[in-house]
Amino acid sequence: MKDLVIIGAGPGGFDTAIHAKEHGLDVTLIERHKVGGTCLNVGCIPTKTLYHNAKTIKNMKELDVFGVEVKDFKVNYETIKTRKETIVDNQINNILTSIKKLGIELIEGEASIIAPNKVEVNGEIIEAKNIIIATGSVSRRIPFPGDDFDIVHDSEDILSLETFPKKMIVIGAGVIGCEMATIFNHFDCEVTLVEYLDEILPPLDKDIKKRARNLYKRSGIKIYTKSVLKEVIKKDGKYFALVESKGKMLELETDYVLLATGRAPSFGNLDLDKLGIEYTNSGIKVNDNFETNVKSIYAIGDVTGILMLAHKATYDGYKVVSKILEKDMAINFNQVPSVVFSFPEIATVGVTEQELDGKEYRTNKYLFKTNAKAECLNETDGFIKMIVDGNDILVGVHIIGAHASDLIHEVTAIMYKKINIYEYQNIIHAHPTISEVVGECIKKF
Numbered sequence: 006m007k008d009l010v011i012i013g014a015g016p017g018g019f020d021t022a023i024h025a026k027e028h029g030l031d032v033t034l035i036e037r038h039k040v041g042g043t044c045l046n047v048g049c050i051p052t053k054t055l056y057h058n059a060k061t062i063k064n065m066k067e068l069d070v071f072g073v074e075v076k077d078f079k080v081n082y083e084t085i086k087t088r089k090e091t092i093v094d095n096q097i098n099n100i101l102t103s104i105k106k107l108g109i110e111l112i113e114g115e116a117s118i119i120a121p122n123k124v125e126v127n128g129e130i131i132e133a134k135n136i137i138i139a140t141g142s143v144s145r146r147i148p149f150p151g152d153d154f155d156i157v158h159d160s161e162d163i164l165s166l167e168t169f170p171k172k173m174i175v176i177g178a179g180v181i182g183c184e185m186a187t188i189f190n191h192f193d194c195e196v197t198l199v200e201y202l203d204e205i206l207p208p209l210d211k212d213i214k215k216r217a218r219n220l221y222k223r224s225g226i227k228i229y230t231k232s233v234l235k236e237v238i239k240k241d242g243k244y245f246a247l248v249e250s251k252g253k254m255l256e257l258e259t260d261y262v263l264l265a266t267g268r269a270p271s272f273g274n275l276d277l278d279k280l281g282i283e284y285t286n287s288g289i290k291v292n293d294n295f296e297t298n299v300k301s302i303y304a305i306g307d308v309t310g311i312l313m314l315a316h317k318a319t320y321d322g323y324k325v326v327s328k329i330l331e332k333d334m335a336i337n338f339n340q341v342p343s344v345v346f347s348f349p350e351i352a353t354v355g356v357t358e359q360e361l362d363g364k365e366y367r368t369n370k371y372l373f374k375t376n377a378k379a380e381c382l383n384e385t386d387g388f389i390k391m392i393v394d395g396n397d398i399l400v401g402v403h404i405i406g407a408h409a410s411d412l413i414h415e416v417t418a419i420m421y422k423k424i425n426i427y428e429y430q431n432i433i434h435a436h437p438t439i440s441e442v443v444g445e446c447i448k449k450f
C-alpha cells in the first residue's frame with residue numbers, strides 16, 4: 006500500500022510529490038495530460054515569457070531617454086514562440102529529472118478514485134493510505150451569441166498564437182485580463198478592456214486599482230467598466246463586439262476577443278458524488294489541513310477554489326504532508342503574496358484597507374518618484390502602501406511599481422514574524438536600491 010497517491014501534476018501535485026518523497030513517503034503521482042499543469046503549460050510560465058518580451062519591446066521604445074538612438078527594430082514572432090516553448094520544455098524537464106532522481110512513481114493516465122483508499126488508472130488499482138486531489142482549474146467561459154466565431158478565445162488559446170492581433174477586446178479586467186491587456190499593448194495591439202464591475206482588478210486595494218487604471222489608460226488601453234459583452238457579430242468581413250456600457254450600446258471593431266472572466270475548479274472527471282466528497286461550484290470543501298469530509302482524501306490548489314495561485318497550491322500540499330507526518334508546519338495562509346505581472350507590476354500581501362473597515366488601523370504611502378534607483382531606471386511610476394493595525398503590526402502591503410514582485414517578499418517575511426513597525430525601522434536598506442521605498446515608507450509611521 007502506497008503512503009500517498011496524488012492526482013494531478015500541476016504545481017500543487019508535482020511539488021507535493023517531491024516534498025513528500027524527500028520526507029520519506031512512498032508516493033505515486035498521476036497526470037492525464039502534461040506534467041507542470043496549467044502553470045507550466047498554459048499559465049504562469051508562458052505568460053511570463055511573453056511578459057518579458059513585451060518588457061523588452063517597451064524598453065526599446067524608451068531608449069532615447071538613455072541617449073541611445075535606434076532608428077528601427079523588428080519583432081520576430083516566430084522567435085518569441087520558440088523561446089516560450091523552450092522555456093516551458095526546460096522547466097518540465099527539470100521537474101521530470103527531480104521526479105526520476107528521487108524515484109517517485111509517475112503514471113501517465115486519467116485517475117479515478119473508486120473507494121476512499123483505492124485509485125484506478127489505466128485499468129490498474131493502486132491502494133493508498135492517503136489520496137490528494139490536485140486536479141486544478143479550467144477557464145470559465147461565458148456564453149453569448151457569436152461565441153463560436155474563431156476570433157473568440159480564452160487564455161489558453163492566446164498562448165499559441167501564430168500571428169499577433171492588431172485589435173483586441175479583453176472581457177474581464179481581473180488578473181489574466183490586466184496581464185494580457187498590458188502585454189499585448191506593448192506588441193502594438195490596440196487593446197480594450199471590458200469589465201462587468203465598476204473597477205478593474207476588483208479584489209485589490211482601492212488606491213492600487215485606481216492608480217493601475219490611470220497608468221493602463223495612459224499607456225493607451227481603453228477601459229470600460231460597468232460594461233458587458235452582449236454579442237460578437239460579423240459585418241462586411243469585419244468583426245464587432247457589441248458591448249453594453251453604462252446604458253449605451255457600443256460597437257467595437259476587433260480582430261480578437263479574449264475571454265478572461267475567471268476560472269472554475271476542474272474535478273478531473275472524479276465522481277465526487279459517489280464518493281460522498283462535499284463540493285460546490287467554487288471547489289471541493291476542505292478544512293485548514295486541506296482534508297475533505299472523506300477520511301484520508303485531501304484536496305489542494307485550484308480545485309479548492311481558494312486563491313488560485315501556483316505557490317498557494319504548493320504550500321497547500323506541504324501542509325498535507327506535514328499533517329500526514331504529524332509534524333505541523335506553521336504556514337500562514339492569510340499572508341500569501343500575489344503579483345499581477347502588468348506594466349507596472351503590482352504586488353500585494355495581507356489585508357486591504359477596504360477589508361479593515363470599522364477596525365483600528367493606520368496607513369502610509371511612499372512614492373517611487375522620490376527613489377533615486379527608480380529614476381535611474383526611468384521607472385518612477387508607482388507607490389508602496391503599508392497598513393498597520395492598532396498594535397503597530399504590519400497587516401497589509403500593496404505595491405505598484407518597478408520590481409514590486411521582488412519587494413513583496415521582504416514585507417511578507419516581516420509580517421510573518423509580526424515584527425513591530427518601530428523595530429522594523431531599524432533594518433537598513435542599501436543605497437541606491439528600489440528596496441529603499443520599503444524602508445522610507447516604514448520610517449513614516
Ligand code: FAD
Pocket residue numbers: 012013014015016017018035036037038039040041042043044045047048049050052053114115116117139140141142160181271272273274275305306307308312313314315316317318346
Ligand atoms: P493545475 O496546474 O491546473 O494542475 C492540475 C493537473 O491535474 C493538470 O495537469 C491536469 O491535467 C491534471 N488532472 C486533472 N484531472 C486529472 C485526473 N483525473 N487524472 C490525472 N490528472 C488529472 N499563478 C501564479 O501564482 N502566478 C502566475 O503568474 C500565474 N499566471 C497564470 C496565468 C494564466 C494565464 C493562468 C490561466 C493561470 C495563472 N496562474 C498563476 C494560476 C496557476 O496556473 C494555478 O493557480 C496553478 O496552476 C494551480 O495549480 P494546481 O496544481 O492546483 O492545478
Ligand code: NAI
Pocket residue numbers: 147176177178179180181182184199200201202206207232233234265266267268312313314343344345346
Ligand atoms: P479573475 O476572477 O481574477 O477576474 C475575472 C474578472 O472578470 C473579474 O473582474 C470579473 O468581474 C470579470 N467578469 C466576469 N464575468 C464578466 C462578464 N460577463 N463581462 C465582463 N467582465 C466579467 O479571473 P481571471 O483573471 O480569469 O484569473 C483566474 C485566476 O487565475 C485568478 O484568480 C488568479 O488567481 C489566477 N491567475 C494568477 C496570476 C498571477 O498570479 N499573476 C495570473 C493569471 C491568473
